[in-house]
Amino acid sequence: xxxxxxxxxxxxxxxxxxxxxxxxxxxxxxxxxxxxxxxxxxxxxxxxxxxxxxxxxxxxxxxxxxxxxxxxxxxxxxxxxxxxxxxxxxxxxxxxxxxxxxxxxxxxxxxxxxxxxxxxxxxxxxxxxxxxxxxxxxxxxxxxxxxxxxxxxxxxxxxxxxxxxxxxxxxxxxxxxxxxxxxxxxxxxxxxxxxxxxxxxxxxxxxxxxxxxxxxxxxxxxxxxxxxxxxxxxxxxxxxxxxxxxxxxxxxxxxxxxxx
Numbered sequence: 632x633x634x635x636x637x638x639x640x641x642x643x644x645x646x647x648x649x650x651x652x653x654x655x656x657x658x659x660x661x662x663x664x665x666x667x668x669x670x671x672x673x674x675x676x677x678x679x680x681x682x683x684x685x686x687x688x689x690x691x692x693x694x695x696x697x698x699x700x701x702x703x704x705x706x707x708x709x710x711x712x713x714x715x716x717x718x719x720x721x722x723x724x725x726x727x728x729x730x731x732x733x734x735x736x737x738x739x740x741x742x743x744x745x746x747x748x749x750x751x752x753x754x755x756x757x758x759x760x761x762x763x764x765x766x767x768x769x770x771x772x773x774x775x776x777x778x779x780x781x782x783x784x785x786x787x788x789x790x791x792x793x794x795x796x797x798x799x800x801x802x803x804x805x806x807x808x809x810x811x812x813x814x815x816x817x818x819x820x821x822x823x824x825x826x827x828x829x830x831x832x833x834x835x836x837x838x839x840x841x842x843x844x845x846x847x848x849x850x851x852x853x854x855x856x857x858x859x860x861x862x863x864x865x866x867x868x869x870x871x872x873x874x875x876x877x878x879x880x881x882x883x884x885x886x887x888x889x890x891x
Contacts, residue, residue: 632739632874634776635662637867637885639697639804640672641830641837641858646685648829648863652887653689660869664734664741668778668804668826669694669716670702671837674858677702680709683716693717693732695745697780697805698753701726719747719780721761723754731765733773739874742773744798746790748781748805758786759793766797774877776800784810784824791822799872799879802826807836809866813882821879827866831859832888862889 635656640646649667656662669691672682677699686694693715700706700718710718710728720730734741744765746758762777769775775798781787787803794801796818802825803810809827816822830837835844842854864887871881 632664632774632872633660633662634800634870634872635660635665635867636776636778636800636802636826636870637665637667637829637865638809638826639668639670639807639828639830639837640682640686641807641828642672642674642676644858644860644863645672645828645830645837646682646689647861648865649686649689651863652865656885657690662869664692665690666693666695666743666776666778667691667829668697668780670697670699670780673703677706678709678716679703680705683709683713687713687715692734692741693743695743695778695780695804697745697747700728717743717745719745719755720765721746721756721758723756739774739877740770740772742769742775744775744777746777746779746781748779748783748786750781750783750786752782758790762790762794766794774799774872774874777802779803780805782806787824791816791820795820799877800870802868809884809886811884813868813884815879815882819876819878821870821872821882823868823882823884826868827864827886829865829867830863832862832864834859864888
């Protein structure tokens with residue numbers, strides 16, 4: 632089984648980047664499933680109906696979430712409406728939508744779980760305990776993937792080490808900077824600390840450079856943060872999973888720029 636995972640889509644520039652690149656990635660890698668982190672795909676931030684529908688139309692099977700999942704006005708409605716649009720499963724309280732989903736197949740079922748970290752993030756339930764609880768519902772047919780939307784690399788690595796061998800893939804999102812540590816852990820779980828992003832290459836995390844720099848230098852007179860534009864960057868990876876053992880056998884990083 633081949634899984635294409637793509638990093639945080641940032642605003643319209645990220646959607647435009649995928650419109651240009653995703654058909655090529657489909658032809659080259661022939662993925663069985665496509666996962667995209669979409670929690671920043673709306674203009675500004677968050678996810679809305681327009682951006683969710685655009686990413687599903689491009690071929691996403693599942694859209695994972697994060698700390699901006701409910702940033703937009705219609706977010707609660709669309710999270711209830713779209714069964715494969717996920718918010719973090721460990722969101723505090725009784726949130727709208729769902730934190731995991733299952734795509735039923737003939738030989739296996741693909742289970743996708745969205746989690747959020749606790750360190751340097753908005754408050755959420757303990758992701759380690761939340762994942763342990765979710766895995767109690769795992770069936771012998773399940774091949775399980777986890778998008779861990781977190782700031783701290785140590786928290787991401789700790790989660791991966793703790794659950795090595797219990798799921799097929801654990802990959803991080805949120806920082807918008809792709810890491811160079813793709814690996815298969817000793818018990819067979821594929822791992823990457825952060826997928827990176829799909830969006831504007833000449834930017835700071837997909838946003839305009841000038842206001843971001845200004846706000847660090849003079850935080851008392853903040854400029855409005857704007858979305859950056861082309862040229863694009865597309866980050867993610869292609870993973871291969873053995874359907875019988877439910878272990879990852881290969882991870883290939885994807886890091887495309889508009890000149891590629």
